[in-house]
Amino acid sequence: xxxxxxxxxxxxxxxxxxxxxxxxxxxxxxxxxxxxxxxxxxxxxxxxxxxxxxxxxxxxxxxxxxxxxxxxxxxxxxxxxxxxxxxxxxxxxxxxxxxxxxxxxxxxxxxxxxxxxxxxxxxxxxxxxxxxxxxxxxxxxxxxxxxxxxxxxxxxxxxxxxxxxxxxxxxxxxxxxxxxxxxxxxxxxxxxxxxxxxxxxxxxxxxxxxxxxxxxxxxxxxxxxxxxxxxxxxxxxxxxxxxxxxxxxxxxxxxxxxxxxxxxxxxxxxxxxxxxxxxxxxxxxxxxxxxxxxxxxxxxxxxxxxxx
Ligand code: NAP
Numbered sequence: 001x002x003x004x005x006x007x008x009x010x011x012x013x014x015x016x017x018x019x020x021x022x023x024x025x026x027x028x029x030x031x032x033x034x035x036x037x038x039x040x041x042x043x044x045x046x047x048x049x050x051x052x053x054x055x056x057x058x059x060x061x062x063x064x065x066x067x068x069x070x071x072x073x074x075x076x077x078x079x080x081x082x083x084x085x086x087x088x089x090x091x092x093x094x095x096x097x098x099x100x101x102x103x104x105x106x107x108x109x110x111x112x113x114x115x116x117x118x119x120x121x122x123x124x125x126x127x128x129x130x131x132x133x134x135x136x137x138x139x140x141x142x143x144x145x146x147x148x149x150x151x152x153x154x155x156x157x158x159x160x161x162x163x164x165x166x167x168x169x170x171x172x173x174x175x176x177x178x179x180x181x182x183x184x185x186x187x188x189x190x191x192x193x194x195x196x197x198x199x200x201x202x203x204x205x206x207x208x209x210x211x212x213x214x215x216x217x218x219x220x221x222x223x224x225x226x227x228x229x230x231x232x233x234x235x236x237x238x239x240x241x242x243x244x245x246x247x248x249x250x251x252x253x254x255x256x257x258x259x260x261x262x263x264x265x266x267x268x269x270x271x272x273x274x275x276x277x278x279x280x281x282x283x284x285x286x287x288x289x290x291x292x293x294x295x296x297x298x299x300x301x302x303x304x305x306x307x308x
Contacts, residue, residue, distance in 0.1 A: 007033045009301050010097060010106025012085060013244075015042025016287045017277025018112030019069035020294030021301075025110075026076035028302045033079040034070075035097060035104060040080075041066015042114045043241075043278065044287050048138040048164050053287050062138065065287070090251045090270050107308070108272045108301040111248065111260055112294065115241035115278040115285075120152065124208030125237070132214025132234045137161035140234070144169045147233040150217045151175070152205055158238035159183035159191050165236065166196040173230050175200045175219050200230065208235055243279045255281050266297040272308070274300050 009025040011018045014036025025032040039045050047062035070080060087098035088109075095109040117135035119125060125133055134140040137151075141164060149169045151162040154176035160183070162172045174191070179201045181188050191197045200219055206227055207218040216229045243258045253261040253269035259282075260275035262268045268275050276293035278285045 005033075006094060006105045006107065007031050008106070008305055009033075009108050009110060009298065010095060010104055011035065011110040011112055012088070012097060013042060013112035013114050013277070013279070014038075014040050014066075014070065014080065015112060015114045015277055015290060016044050016065070016069060017114070017290040017294040017297070018042070018110065019066070019073050020291040021110045021112060021274075021276055021298040022073035022078035022080075022294075023069070023076060024295045024298030025301060026073055026078035028298065029077075030298075030302060030305070032073075032077070033081060033104065033106075034073070035081050035083055035085060035099065037082065037084050039063065039066060040070035044290075046136045046138050047160075050287060069291075085247065088247045088251065090248075090273060095273065108274070108304055110266075110294075110297045110301060111245075111252075111268070111273065111275045111279055112277045112290075112297075113244035113279045115243045117237060118240045118242050120205055120237055120239060122205050122207055124210065124214075128208055128210050128214050131212065132210060132232075133208060134234060134236050135238070137164050137236050140236075141165050141168050144234045146170050148173070148231060149234040149236060150205075150230055150232045151236045151238060153238035153240070154178060154181040154183060155238060155240065156183045156187060158236075159187045161236060161238060162197055163187070163191055163194060166194055169234075170196065171198060172196055173198045173200050173232070175203050175205060175217070175230075177204050177222060178202065205235070241278065241285070245279055264296070266293055266300055272301075272304050 008030035009032045045066035049059040051059040083099040089096040203219040206220040262275040266274040274297035276297040277290035
C-alpha cells in the first residue's frame with residue numbers, strides 16, 4: 001500500500017516530460033515516483049516513428065523511446081506505478097494524489113499529465129469507438145489492410161498518421177476544414193506525392209455511419225453545405241488535443257483551454273508544484289520541448305526542497 005510513503009518528487013504522467021523529470025530527480029538522489037495510467041511514453045508512444053527528436057537520424061519508434069526513457073530513469077532509482085488517478089489535493093504542505101490502491105504523497109509535485117485527443121462530437125463517434133473509430137493509427141492501422149479509411153484534421157498528427165495508414169489501407173482520405181494544411185511542409189509534400197492519399201478540402205465530418213462497424217463517413221462542405229458520404233471502414237480523428245488537467249481545476253491557475261499556467265521555469269501558481277510537457281501553456285508541443293520541461297521541472301523541484 002502506498003499510503004505511508006512520502007516522495008520527494010511525485011510525478012503524474014509517464015510521457016517524455018514525466019520520465020525525463022524522473023531521470024533528473026532520481027539522479028539528484030531524490031525519492032521519486034512516476035504515476036502513469038498507460039504505457040511509458042504517453043502520447044509519443046502512440047506515434048509510430050518520431051523523426052524530429054535529435055540524435056536519431058533514422059527516427060525512433062515512439063514505444064521504443066518511451067521504454068528507453070523509463071529504463072534510464074529506473075537505472076537511477078525512480079519508481080513507476082501504473083495506476084488510474086482519481087483525485088489530486090494540493091491544499092496541504094504535502095501534495096496528495098489519490099489512486100485506486102491508495103494515496104501517494106509528495107513534498108513536490110510535477111504535473112506531466114499531457115493531453116488527450118480531442119473528440120469531434122458527432123453522431124457515431126462514441127457508439128463506434130473501437131469499431132472503426134480510432135484516435136491512434138499506430139495502434140489500430142493494421143486492422144484496415146486493403147480497406148478505405150478517413151483521417152480527420154490538417155495538422156502534423158493527421159497528415160503523418162495518414163501516411164502511416166497507407167502501409168495498410170488501399171485509400172486514405174484526409175478530410176480538412178480548410179484548403180491549407182497546418183502540418184509541417186515536409187510532411188505535406190510526402191502526403192501530396194502519395195497516390196493512396198486523397199484530400200477532401202473545406203469539409204467537416206457530419207456523422208459516422210455504421211451498424212456494428214464503421215461503414216461510411218458523412219462529410220459536409222463548409223462552403224456549399226453539400227453532404228456526401230465517403231465509404232470507409234475506419235476513421236482516424238486527429239483534430240488536436242485537450243490537456244489532462246480536469247482533476248486540477250480550481251486548485252491551480254490554468255488558461256481558458258485548460259493548460260496549466262507556467263513559464264519556461266515550469267513554476268505554477270502553487271509553490272512546490274511544477275508543470276512540464278503538453279499540459280503546460282507553451283508555444284511548441286514536441287517531444288524535445290517536453291523532455292526539456294521535465295529536466296527544468298526536476299531541477300526546480302530540487303531547489304524547492306532545499307529551500308523549504
Ligand atoms: P493541431 O496542430 O492542433 O491540428 C489540429 C488540426 O485539426 C488542425 O488542422 C485543425 O484545423 C483541425 N481541427 C481542429 N478542430 C477541428 C474540428 N472540430 N473539426 C475539424 N477539424 C478540426 O493538432 P495535432 O496535429 O494533433 O498536433 C498536436 C501537437 O502535437 C501540435 O503542436 C503538433 O505540432 C504536435 N505534433 C508534432 C508532430 C511532429 O512534429 N512530427 C507530430 C504530431 C503532433 P485548422 O488547421 O483549420 O485549425
